[in-house]
Amino acid sequence: MxxxxxxxxxxxxxxxxxxxxxxxxxxxxxxxxxxxxxxxxxxxxxxxxxxxxxxxxxxxxxxxxxxxxxxxxxxxxxxxxxxxxxxxxxxxxxxxxxxxxxxxxxxxxxxxxxxxxxxxxxxxxHLRSAASHQAIRQLVQGGAIGRPLFARVFHAVRLPAHLQGWRVHKPEAGGGVVLDITVHDADTLRFILDAEPVEAVAMTQADGPVEDGVMAVLRFDNGVLAQLHDAFNVAHAGTGIEIHGSAGSIIGRDVMTQHPVGEVRLRNADGERVIPLQPHNLYAHSLAAFNRAVQGLGAPSASGKDGVRSLAAALAVLEAARTGQRTPVRAD
The missing domain is CATH 3.40.50.720 (NAD(P)-binding Rossmann-like Domain)
Structure with missing residues (x-):
């Protein structure tokens, strides 16, 4: 039925x-x-x-x-x-x-x-539901790049005018690039690496009442150092993610997006190759998992616990930028 x-x-x-x-x-x-x-x-x-x-x-x-x-x-x-x-x-x-x-x-x-x-x-x-990120996770967890060492996320975009509003004008409503974009980066890296961030350093910039740009580094509990660049005011950077390991690198271009687009390449001692992807609607994929969870047939793509832990990473980035200090990520 x-x-x-x-x-x-x-x-x-x-x-x-x-x-x-x-x-x-x-x-x-x-x-x-x-x-x-x-x-x-x-x-x-x-x-x-x-x-x-x-x-x-x-x-x-x-x-x-x-x-x-x-x-x-x-x-x-x-x-x-x-x-x-x-x-x-x-x-x-x-x-x-x-x-x-x-x-x-x-x-x-x-x-x-x-x-x-x-x-x-x-x-x-939604980003953990992308075919690109699911493929990257499989490569990393399958040992395609050896031991993961470093990651880089570049997610600096020009926020469309119709989406600005409270995101750039109302700190009391939770505006700002860190709670809007960095939280996604943290969740995506948690998903790909199957690891948790444990400390953060960061600097932000702001042209208004909330931060509209950030550069941050997260250290994960598996030793990976991840560099993040997020912004609301960069029009032509493109987006992407890189995972670098002891035996290879994974390069994802134009993949930090709501649209099922972009390319993933694997580089190692054998050369470089494009990873085949089967793109799908990210949100429909997440909704399918939600429906299965409601029926008792598994877990949602990103649980409440995932929401807590990714929020904890974003809050640590904000605190690190505020204090200028290395800041532990505490999810409790």
Missing amino acids: THKLGWGLVGASTIAREWMIGAMRAQPGNEVVAVLSSDAQRGAAYAAEHGIAKSCTSIAGLLADPAVDAVYISTTNELHAAQAIAAAAAGKHVLCEKPLAMNLADAHAIVEACNRAGVVLATNH
């Missing part, structure tokens, strides 16, 4: 419009049944545009709808914790945008609330 899952959108967001609604509807038996916006007119227009039956102006109203089985939270970052905890208390499964919360106490509270309620919790770290 087809598994039924009714989604409530907590936030009439751009990411839901551009990616998540389609990814949800691509899953057999899934439908988007309600959307929450604090602006009634905007919510109604959003619902009409996307064929969503119901719009709500309160989280309580959305959660009271028996047609809502799961929520996707894509509001500003400071709202995630209260909304996720309320959803868990109402017995709804939770898919929350990154960062899971603004601080570790709130992130842990979300995990604990979902555990108590027996609902699935996932963090929307």
Whole structure:
């Protein structure tokens, strides 16, 4: 039988419009049944545009709808914790945008609330669902480059005007490049290396009230040193990831993106070759894993624990930049 899952959108967001609604509807038996916006007119227009039956102006109203089985939270970052905890208390499964919360106490509270309620919790770290990153992980874990030694992530982009808003103007809402992009880098490296970051050093720059550029180094518990360059204000750098080991290197170009694009190359003593990829929609891939988890058939692509640990790395980067000191990554 087809598994039924009714989604409530907590936030009439751009990411839901551009990616998540389609990814949800691509899953057999899934439908988007309600959307929450604090602006009634905007919510109604959003619902009409996307064929969503119901719009709500309160989280309580959305959660009271028996047609809502799961929520996707894509509001500003400071709202995630209260909304996720309320959803868990109402017995709804939770898919929350990154960062899971603004601080570790709130992130842990979300995990604990979902555990108590027996609902699935996932963090929307979409990059680990990319065919490129899954191939890189397989190469690294399979020993293709020997012992991993170093990594480099370059994720400096020009943030489109329609996505700026609170991300560049509202520190109180969790704006800034570190909680928006560096947290993704940390999660991607955790996934590829199967290792945890243990300390950070960093410097940031800012043209406004939040940091819009950062260079950081994370040390992982397997000894890997990872260099990160993230920005909102760089138009032509391209993105990529490199993993360098004792017997070879993996070079991924244009892969730190929502789109299923880019190329992965393996270099070793035998020369250089392009790794075949089978690209797929990152969000649909994550939603498929979420559906399986709801059915008790595995774990989501990125769990609540993943959300906590990747947030801890991003917070350590922020603290290291603030103090100028090497900063331990503490996820407890």
